[in-house]
Amino acid sequence: MLEIQDFSFSFRDHRIFENLRAHCLPGEALLFEGPSGSGKSTLFRTLLGLEGPPSERIFHRGRSLKEWLRRDEREFRRSVQGIFSGGPSRWDPRLSLEVQCREAVEAGGVVWSRERFLRSLEGVGIPPETLRRRAHEASRGELQRLLLLRSLEREPSLILLDEPYQGLDPFSITLVARLLNLYRDRGGTLVLFLQPGEESGLRGSERKIPLKKNLP
Secondary structure, X not given: OEEEEEEEEEEOOEEEEEEEEEEEOOOOEEEEEOXXXXXXXXXXXXXXXXXXXXXXXXXXXXXXXXXXXHHOHHHHHHHEEEEOOOHHHHOOOOOOHHHHHHHHHHHOOXXXXXXXXXXHHHHOOOOHHXXXXXXXXXXXXXXHHHHHHHHHOOOOOXXXXXXXXXXXXXXXXXXXXXXXXXXXXXXXXEEEEEOOOOOOOOOOOOEEEEOOOOEO
């Protein structure tokens, strides 16, 4: 569950958000829509505790972000997963994709199972040999699916995605959306940051909140 209560944020005398309110329950989806410069990436990083001081007006599972990061940051990092856009730039070019997936899963305190991960790969159209490659040898769609799969391995209760379909071909968009719908069907909470008018690819209802250009 995610709840935002009258959250305001400024940067260099520019008001980015003012009295922002939103909530999203397990199994629900929340969409923030806005053009470049509307603060989508800032809000994305803020909800992950990566931007500005931890807020007392942002809540996850009934506890404020400030309390989570002060008392139980390890559990917060496991249960709240953020997937950035960016393709190969989000991967270490020196290491294989398998090594990086395993390290990301184990960093969340989850035991890595190669067999289980290979079964997951099959379900989203990624050949097993892809794991032996480095990021520059895989397609952007494959990398996005791997980012999502390794996050799902950590069994989070909330996943945030910053423009998850950016630069993807229609086939990859369909497969990423399938993963998101399966996660939501199991009771996971989704928060997506999209461009205005961009389709979410999600089944069922979703709550949309428009973001405007930064306030003066």
